[in-house]
Amino acid sequence: MASLSVQSVKKSYGTVPVLHGVDVEIKDGEFLILVGPSGCGKSTLLRMIAGLESITGGTIKIGDRVVNDLPPKARDIAMVFQSYALYPHMTVAQNMGFSLKLAKRPKAEIDAAVRKAADILALGSLLERTPKQLSGGQRQRVAMGRAIVRNPAVFLFDEPLSNLDAKLRVQMRAEIKELHQRLGTTIVYVTHDQIEAMTMADRIVVMHGGVVEQIGRPLDLYDRPANLFVAGFIGSPSMNLIEGEANGAGGFVAGDGAVLPLSGLKAPAGRDLVLGIRPEHLELAEAGTPGSIAGKVVVTEPTGSETQVTIRVGKTDLLALFHSRLDAEPGDEIHLRAMPSTMHLFDKASGRRLD
Amino acid sequence: MTNDTFFKRWGLAGLMAVICLLVNLPIILMALNSLQTTEQILASRNIIPASFSLANYQGLTNTPFFTYLRNSLVVSLGATAFSVTAAILGGYALSRFRNGLLNAYSTALFAVQMFPIILALIPLFLLFRPLGFINSPVSVIIVYSVVNLPFVTWMARSYFDTIPRELEEAALIDGCGHIEAFFRIVLPLSGPGLAAVSIFAFLFSYNEFFVANVFLRNAEAMTLPVGIQMFMQQFSTDWGSLMAAATLTMLPTLVLFLFVQKFITHGAMAGGVKG
Amino acid sequence: MNAALDTKEASAWRIRARQFLAPEFVTPAILLAPSILLLLVVIAYPMLQGFYFSFTDGLLMKSGDFVGIANYTKLLSQPAFWHSLRFSAIFAACNIVGCYLLGLGLALLLQMDMPGRGAFRVLLLLPWIVPSLVSIVSWRWMVNDERALFNQIITLFGGDPIFFLSDSNWAVTIVILIKIWRSFPFMMLSLLAALQSIDRSLYEAAAIDGATRWQSFWNVTLPQIKNISIVLCLLMTIWSVNDFDTPWLLAQGGPANATENLVVLAYRYTFARNDVGMGAATSFITLFVLMALVFFLLRLQRRS
Numbered sequence: 001m002a003s004l005s006v007q008s009v010k011k012s013y014g015t016v017p018v019l020h021g022v023d024v025e026i027k028d029g030e031f032l033i034l035v036g037p038s039g040c041g042k043s044t045l046l047r048m049i050a051g052l053e054s055i056t057g058g059t060i061k062i063g064d065r066v067v068n069d070l071p072p073k074a075r076d077i078a079m080v081f082q083s084y085a086l087y088p089h090m091t092v093a094q095n096m097g098f099s100l101k102l103a104k105r106p107k108a109e110i111d112a113a114v115r116k117a118a119d120i121l122a123l124g125s126l127l128e129r130t131p132k133q134l135s136g137g138q139r140q141r142v143a144m145g146r147a148i149v150r151n152p153a154v155f156l157f158d159e160p161l162s163n164l165d166a167k168l169r170v171q172m173r174a175e176i177k178e179l180h181q182r183l184g185t186t187i188v189y190v191t192h193d194q195i196e197a198m199t200m201a202d203r204i205v206v207m208h209g210g211v212v213e214q215i216g217r218p219l220d221l222y223d224r225p226a227n228l229f230v231a232g233f234i235g236s237p238s239m240n241l242i243e244g245e246a247n248g249a250g251g252f253v254a255g256d257g258a259v260l261p262l263s264g265l266k267a268p269a270g271r272d273l274v275l276g277i278r279p280e281h282l283e284l285a286e287a288g289t290p291g292s293i294a295g296k297v298v299v300t301e302p303t304g305s306e307t308q309v310t311i312r313v314g315k316t317d318l319l320a321l322f323h324s325r326l327d328a329e330p331g332d333e334i335h336l337r338a339m340p341s342t343m344h345l346f347d348k349a350s351g352r353r354l355d
Numbered sequence: 356m357t358n359d360t361f362f363k364r365w366g367l368a369g370l371m372a373v374i375c376l377l378v379n380l381p382i383i384l385m386a387l388n389s390l391q392t393t394e395q396i397l398a399s400r401n402i403i404p405a406s407f408s409l410a411n412y413q414g415l416t417n418t419p420f421f422t423y424l425r426n427s428l429v430v431s432l433g434a435t436a437f438s439v440t441a442a443i444l445g446g447y448a449l450s451r452f453r454n455g456l457l458n459a460y461s462t463a464l465f466a467v468q469m470f471p472i473i474l475a476l477i478p479l480f481l482l483f484r485p486l487g488f489i490n491s492p493v494s495v496i497i498v499y500s501v502v503n504l505p506f507v508t509w510m511a512r513s514y515f516d517t518i519p520r521e522l523e524e525a526a527l528i529d530g531c532g533h534i535e536a537f538f539r540i541v542l543p544l545s546g547p548g549l550a551a552v553s554i555f556a557f558l559f560s561y562n563e564f565f566v567a568n569v570f571l572r573n574a575e576a577m578t579l580p581v582g583i584q585m586f587m588q589q590f591s592t593d594w595g596s597l598m599a600a601a602t603l604t605m606l607p608t609l610v611l612f613l614f615v616q617k618f619i620t621h622g623a624m625a626g627g628v629k630g
Numbered sequence: 631m632n633a634a635l636d637t638k639e640a641s642a643w644r645i646r647a648r649q650f651l652a653p654e655f656v657t658p659a660i661l662l663a664p665s666i667l668l669l670l671v672v673i674a675y676p677m678l679q680g681f682y683f684s685f686t687d688g689l690l691m692k693s694g695d696f697v698g699i700a701n702y703t704k705l706l707s708q709p710a711f712w713h714s715l716r717f718s719a720i721f722a723a724c725n726i727v728g729c730y731l732l733g734l735g736l737a738l739l740l741q742m743d744m745p746g747r748g749a750f751r752v753l754l755l756l757p758w759i760v761p762s763l764v765s766i767v768s769w770r771w772m773v774n775d776e777r778a779l780f781n782q783i784i785t786l787f788g789g790d791p792i793f794f795l796s797d798s799n800w801a802v803t804i805v806i807l808i809k810i811w812r813s814f815p816f817m818m819l820s821l822l823a824a825l826q827s828i829d830r831s832l833y834e835a836a837a838i839d840g841a842t843r844w845q846s847f848w849n850v851t852l853p854q855i856k857n858i859s860i861v862l863c864l865l866m867t868i869w870s871v872n873d874f875d876t877p878w879l880l881a882q883g884g885p886a887n888a889t890e891n892l893v894v895l896a897y898r899y900t901f902a903r904n905d906v907g908m909g910a911a912t913s914f915i916t917l918f919v920l921m922a923l924v925f926f927l928l929r930l931q932r933r934s
Contacts (some may be wrong), residue, residue, distance in 0.1 A: 073530040085521035102530035367744040375753040381768035441665040448658035469868040478676035501672040561671045562761035576730045581761035601767040612759045
């Protein structure tokens with residue numbers, strides 16, 4: 001087990017920069033998730049930690065050892081690949097024991113380690129099969145088993161669940177989290193799925209365009225997104241982001257002229273702002289309630305447990321998520337309000353959070 | 356409707372069977388006639404022989420046929436060893452790396468594929484002679500290795516392309532170095548493909564005439580195609596022996612080809628089309 | 631100021647040097663080293679030397695003196711050269727047309743659903759895979775004399791036997807036929823692969839749009855295989871012009887020099903007439919002709 005330190009790490013391919021200086025400190029035993037849209041550099045960063053990509057600038061330390069110039073095998077890490085990367089010509093047991101075999105450990109020790117990992121992952125009955133004979137979920141588990149057998153200082157996961165179907169993904173999410181609690185090993189995990197990040201991580205690093213947008217605990221990112229990118233990326237469905245400016249009288253004038261009440265939220269007047277309200281924070285209100293606005297229902301999408309409604313206020317479409325059923329037809333007028341504590345204000349030019 | 360498709364499918368198969376027969380008629384007639392003595396051939400000239408005998412094949416033991424065969428095997432195996440080594444190295448490099456050197460190498464392979472080999476043969480003849488390579492398998496092995504290079508490299512490359520990079524990366528993390536990862540992971544997985552590459556390299560070398568004809572001018576050193584060609588010039592009327600020799604020469608080609616025919620698209624297409 | 635510039639340049643140089651020494655460059659360089667060495671020794675060096683030879687009057691046993699472009703001017707004044715050039719052109723043109731039509735036709739047939747399709751595919755590849763010598767022996771048997779198979783068929787229909795290998799025109803015809811027979815399978819195989827890579831849904835869309843089979847062949851199939859067809863014709867051109875085996879093995883370029891192409895001519899100059907200079911000059915002209923053809927065909931492709 002070890003801490004991991006990424007200090008102003010840069011990467012470029014030829015003259016094309018992909019990472020512009022990333023700083024992350026990962027505590028011993030922490031479950032850290034790198035999340036961001038494809039092309040944001042998260043996988044590149046993970047592969048640099050693994051030693052599969054060279055480091056253009058900066059320092060990566062595992063424990064207190066600088067690993068910049070160490071080959072992957074000397075870094076005391078294990079990695080689970082998106083494609084699982086199981087060796088097709090080896091059985092499950094051989095796959096899992098390969099690293100120990102390369103380290104020339106005695107056969108009895110290898111067998112014991114493989115057996116132990118197989119027990120943890122319920123793979124005992126599959127040890128003599130080849131990867132071709134396994135289902136997707138089983139392969140995923142073997143890939144994790146191979147990582148566990150090494151007992152490394154750090155586990156690296158590169159989008160390990162993206163090749164599984166939705167149901168299995170939810171199940172594996174819980175299993176990986178349980179595994180982390182059981183083994184207590186530091187994990188760096190890459191995903192593009194913010195729900196995966198929110199549900200599993202101790203801390204999340206949101207990346208975009210080769211820079212870190214925000215680092216924080218999942219709920220901190222949800223409650224206080226540091227900028228427009230994080231606000232839009234974390235949370236599902238995405239936050240409503242409305243461009244406009246404060247009118248100095250406790251209202252927010254959207255670009256099309258619709259006025260939304262800020263209900264006491266302090267907003268600097270005379271500059272371009274973006275108001276953010278999460279769909280789940282919009283509530284139904286009686287007509288005439290102070291701080292409420294009226295809008296027309298455009299589309300309702302009931303999912304059973306909740307109802308997603310698109311509501312047109314002026315010319316702005318807002319998405320609302322109600323946990324109750326809504327009896328409304330397109331065209332009906334309804335009234336909405338949001339608690340000021342759940343609203344977010346951002347400076348449009350810099351994208352930064354205001355307050 | 357099912358009946359309709361049934362007749363259509365079998366009708367087509369019948370048509371194709373006739374086409375295959377017609378296309379392969381020269382070879383078939385040669386093989387059939389090799390089972391008749393020259394006297395019988397010249398006397399009857401029926402398309403299908405009336406009686407069969409192995410006299411021609413027995414007669415080959417009195418000719419240098421088996422010397423030629425031995426030379427052919429030496430040359431082909433030697434060229435195969437060189438070609439496949441070069442193909443594994445080059446194919447792997449082309450499959451896993453991208454840079455200017457590799458682009459230049461690719462272009463060079465293309466140029467070789469189109470190169471009029473006569474251009475190199477004349478100077479090579481003068482270059483090899485003082486080294487004692489004329490009438491020695493060495494000269495032919497060296498030239499074949501280069502002539503085979505484009506096809507075998509492209510074929511090996513298209514095989515390595517089917518092996519995911521992640522497997523090597525996983526091996527690197529599991530504790531291999533680059534070379535160990537290649538030998539423990541990539542090579543075992545490309546076994547069938549490399550077997551096919553070897554067989555093709557062997558086939559090309561075994562079949563080749565022009566280069567061998569330039570460098571192997573002494574009966575002791577000749578490969579099968581050159582030797583039989585000599586025989587054809589000198590005893591142009593001994594059809595029985597000639598066709599027996601040609602048929603026997605063709606047999607290994609056919610057998611080996613049946614093993615690797617399903618791989619052929621890999622190399623041919625990779626070379627001809629992908630670039 | 632100057633110092634700053636120097637360090638900037640120096641660091642740029644250092645970066646370049648590091649890129650040069652990076653494993654991404656060094657590893658493939660090591661892997662390719664043996665092949666590159668082989669290419670230099672067997673192709674590049676002889677080619678340069680051959681180019682020099684084409685300006686000398688050397689013999690096989692004795693190196694000659696520099697004679698300038700004498701070999702080339704002499705060559706261009708020989709009717710035998712122009713004859714070879716013409717024969718090479720006819721040989722290549724007929725081979726391409728024949729192979730393409732035959733190859734495409736058979737590829738289309740092989741693409742249809744029928745029992746034993748795999749076996750037919752393999753059987754049709756045999757002419758391509760048997761040694762050139764074997765194919766010539768088998769064909770010679772069919773055309774050799776007045777009682778050979780072809781002549782038996784001609785007589786059956788009441789014609790007079792033809793001496794295929796001693797009549798110039800017939801020898802040319804036969805050598806072209808054999809070449810087509812030997813090379814159509816490659817065309818067929820490549821076109822078949824191209825046909826199979828066409829997205830099925832294009833045909834379904836065309837059928838829904840009301841296209842007949844012919845229309846969908848014309849509007850879907852042909853445009854989809856156009857590019858590969860051009861590439862294949864290019865390869866066929868090159869391989870036809872470079873072919874030595876077929877004309878040489880059938881009749882040593884004869885009767886007279888009827889089936890003597892540029893390569894056979896170069897071979898004959900060098901190894902039969904002992905004139906290395908003329909042989910080298912002829913093979914270089916072959917290369918120039920090829921390069922001109924390739925250039926022309928590539929231009930054609932780019933324009934379309």
